[in-house]
Amino acid sequence: MLRKPVIAIDGPAGAGKSTVARMVARRLGLLYVDTGAMYRAVTLAALRAGIDVEDEGALAALAADIRIELVPAEDGAVRVYLDGEDVTAAIRSPEVSRHVSAVARAAGVREELVRRQKSMAAAGGVVMEGRDIGTVVLPGATAKFFLTAREDVRAYRRYREMRGRGYPATLEEVCSEIRERDRIDSSREVGPLVCPPDAFILDTTAMTPEEVVEAIVARVGEAR
Ligand code: CDP
Numbered sequence: 385m386l387r388k389p390v391i392a393i394d395g396p397a398g399a400g401k402s403t404v405a406r407m408v409a410r411r412l413g414l415l416y417v418d419t420g421a422m423y424r425a426v427t428l429a430a431l432r433a434g435i436d437v438e439d440e441g442a443l444a445a446l447a448a449d450i451r452i453e454l455v456p457a458e459d460g461a462v463r464v465y466l467d468g469e470d471v472t473a474a475i476r477s478p479e480v481s482r483h484v485s486a487v488a489r490a491a492g493v494r495e496e497l498v499r500r501q502k503s504m505a506a507a508g509g510v511v512m513e514g515r516d517i518g519t520v521v522l523p524g525a526t527a528k529f530f531l532t533a534r535e536d537v538r539a540y541r542r543y544r545e546m547r548g549r550g551y552p553a554t555l556e557e558v559c560s561e562i563r564e565r566d567r568i569d570s571s572r573e574v575g576p577l578v579c580p581p582d583a584f585i586l587d588t589t590a591m592t593p594e595e596v597v598e599a600i601v602a603r604v605g606e607a608r
Pocket of ligand 1: 396397399402421569
């Protein structure tokens with residue numbers, strides 16, 4: 385029997401990673417792991433505890449101390465728990481989005497979360513999505529994907545999502561937020577957002593989620 389595949393999906397904000405990773409996982413019967421949700425949960429905990437996002441030591445200690453659970457829900461989505469509390473909606477707030485890249489830059493935070501992510505994938509059978517999955521977390525993945533899209537399209541997707549959740553953001557605000565996050569994520573020293581050299585690049589600007597899923601599933605089939 386073939387070993388269960390391990391699929392790594394990376395890319396900038398709004399490239400469509402979460403939507404397609406969830407659909408691919410459902411289609412292939414794999415576990416979907418949203419690593420961004422883990423960085424967001426640490427950020428929420430830090431904001432609540434009044435920790436300065438520049439205080440790397442305090443952030444690392446916090447990350448090591450909290451329990452983060454990703455629980456698959458009926459519809460293929462995931463509920464996120466922070467020390468037993470459902471924070472699925474809270475981690476998507478504009479405040480968390482504004483601070484998450486500063487928290488994710490802390491080496492100690494990354495070390496702790498990467499360790500947990502590797503162990504979640506140890507048995508195989510996962511679709512893991514983030515910024516450093518193909519490069520750092522799962523360098524030996526069955527197949528690696530790098531999703532991109534034109535910046536205005538990525539901003540519009542995120543804008544629609546925020547409005548759908550009831551946040552009254554403007555398109556300009558959303559665009560500058562994702563641009564700033566991409567800048568910090570791409571320039572940090574540990575686990576920066578880069579395209580893994582062996583990744584399959586998909587420009588999703590003019591693709592539907594279903595088309596992206598088809599492309600990924602086909603590629604995974606070839607790689608096995
Ligand atoms: O908003 P979007 O869904 O694009 O982002 P996310 O996947 O929820 O990730 C939020 C933030 O977490 C990113 O902007 C990164 O700063 C950080 N992150 C990371 O550093 N490494 C990962 N593997 C995943 C997320």
